[in-house]
Amino acid sequence: MNIVPFTFNSNKKIIFRAGSVENLADEAGFYGKNIILFTGGSSLEKSGKLAEITKSLEENGFSITKFSVNSEPSPELVDSIVKQLKDLKIDSITAIGGGSVIDTGKAVSAMLCEEGSVCNLLEGIGDRTPTGRKIPFIAVPTTAGTGSEATSNAVLSRVGDAGFKKSLRHFNYTPDVAIIDSKLYSSCPPAVAASSGMDALSQLVEAYISSNASFYSDIRVIGAIEVLLEALPIVAATKDEQEYCGEACANAWNKMAYAAFISGTALANCGLSVVHGIAGSVGGFFNSPHGAICGTLLAEGMKQTIIKLENENPESASLLKFAKLGYIAARSEDLLPKEARYRFIQVLEGLTESLDIPRLSAFGITESDLPRIAAASSNKNNPISLSLEEITSILRERL
Numbered sequence: 386m387n388i389v390p391f392t393f394n395s396n397k398k399i400i401f402r403a404g405s406v407e408n409l410a411d412e413a414g415f416y417g418k419n420i421i422l423f424t425g426g427s428s429l430e431k432s433g434k435l436a437e438i439t440k441s442l443e444e445n446g447f448s449i450t451k452f453s454v455n456s457e458p459s460p461e462l463v464d465s466i467v468k469q470l471k472d473l474k475i476d477s478i479t480a481i482g483g484g485s486v487i488d489t490g491k492a493v494s495a496m497l498c499e500e501g502s503v504c505n506l507l508e509g510i511g512d513r514t515p516t517g518r519k520i521p522f523i524a525v526p527t528t529a530g531t532g533s534e535a536t537s538n539a540v541l542s543r544v545g546d547a548g549f550k551k552s553l554r555h556f557n558y559t560p561d562v563a564i565i566d567s568k569l570y571s572s573c574p575p576a577v578a579a580s581s582g583m584d585a586l587s588q589l590v591e592a593y594i595s596s597n598a599s600f601y602s603d604i605r606v607i608g609a610i611e612v613l614l615e616a617l618p619i620v621a622a623t624k625d626e627q628e629y630c631g632e633a634c635a636n637a638w639n640k641m642a643y644a645a646f647i648s649g650t651a652l653a654n655c656g657l658s659v660v661h662g663i664a665g666s667v668g669g670f671f672n673s674p675h676g677a678i679c680g681t682l683l684a685e686g687m688k689q690t691i692i693k694l695e696n697e698n699p700e701s702a703s704l705l706k707f708a709k710l711g712y713i714a715a716r717s718e719d720l721l722p723k724e725a726r727y728r729f730i731q732v733l734e735g736l737t738e739s740l741d742i743p744r745l746s747a748f749g750i751t752e753s754d755l756p757r758i759a760a761a762s763s764n765k766n767n768p769i770s771l772s773l774e775e776i777t778s779i780l781r782e783r784l
């Protein structure tokens with residue numbers, strides 16, 4: 386095996402330990418006592434954990450300005466927060482929450498060091514490139530999904546007919562510190578755990594088969610897929626079932642926290658392929674949860690990719706990678722490579738079904754919407770390029 390050249394960008398510091406949110410005061414304190422704190426919806430608050438975290442920071446002498454983020458961030462939200470904060474002395478920003486909260490904090494930390502609207506700096510829309518300057522940024526994820534704690538981009542969206550989902554990206558936007566505390570994840574509702582987990586799984590699989598994957602990324606991604614497949618059905622079980630699950634459930638959340646983090650490092654360094662390429666355009670046109678869209682498209686997107694590779698490039702190394710995913714999913718190597726590839730697809734289909742991941746029609750998408758979604762979709766980095774018709778057929782299969 387040859388080790389192909391690679392570049393890998395990562396956080397300056399990663400703290401991975403159940404209970405590690407108690408390190409937040411030390412990590413933020415390194416930069417100074419004036420902090421902005423972004424938090425999310427109600428689950429962390431209801432569980433009382435948010436109050437504990439805030440109390441501990443206040444007892445340590447921090448001056449905190451808080452913002453709550455309850456939906457995927459738009460350029461307007463980021464611009465309006467930056468306007469409110471522009472004249473404050475800020476030593477660092479911390480975001481505790483899911484992908485939307487972390488992306489908001491990430492974008493604000495960058496835009497406090499830039500002039501004008503964030504729209505000017507968004508990929509595919511803006512006319513300027515980000516400088517990479519930012520306020521120090523700490524990410525504390527509470528959902529195991531987007532991996533935003535490890536990525537160098539913040540995804541901003543505007544929903545509607547002229548909608549978009551675009552990134553503010555620079556390698557220096559990767560959070561300086563990622564504090565990954567699996568105890569924070571267990572307040573996540575089962576349906577969110579299921580769709581976020583499918584997002585992480587999509588990111589891992591797409592990065593693994595990406596044309597930019599490396600030996601360095603593969604070795605991490607394969608391990609993460611293995612633990613995610615074990616843990617996802619456990620963390621997406623009902624709360625009652627999780628109560629009885631005890632230590633096994635805590636271990637499952639730890640595995641999901643790890644897998645989601647690795648999925649972020651993988652997507653930031655390898656790029657993603659057809660599933661996220663379609664999910665990006667769906668998210669621009671329709672108000673729909675990103676994880677559920679990725680989850681619903683994953684099995685079919687990978688199946689169409691395998692079929693096209695088998696027909697047009699049967700010697701492709703990507704087919705061996707799909708077989709390896711099948712051996713991991715089946716927990717057996719006693720399969721022919723082709724059997725293993727389709728076993729992998731079966732396992733993905735089974736997960737989508739058992740986790741109740743909704744179909745596209747649940748978000749108001751109909752047959753007449755498919756052409757414009759397909760036309761706006763990309764499949765850059767997919768191991769084989771899929772045509773407009775093939776992308777449309779993936780969408781149609783999941784209507």
Ligand SMILES: [Fe+2]
Nearest residue numbers: 531584588679
């Ligand atoms: Fe994603």
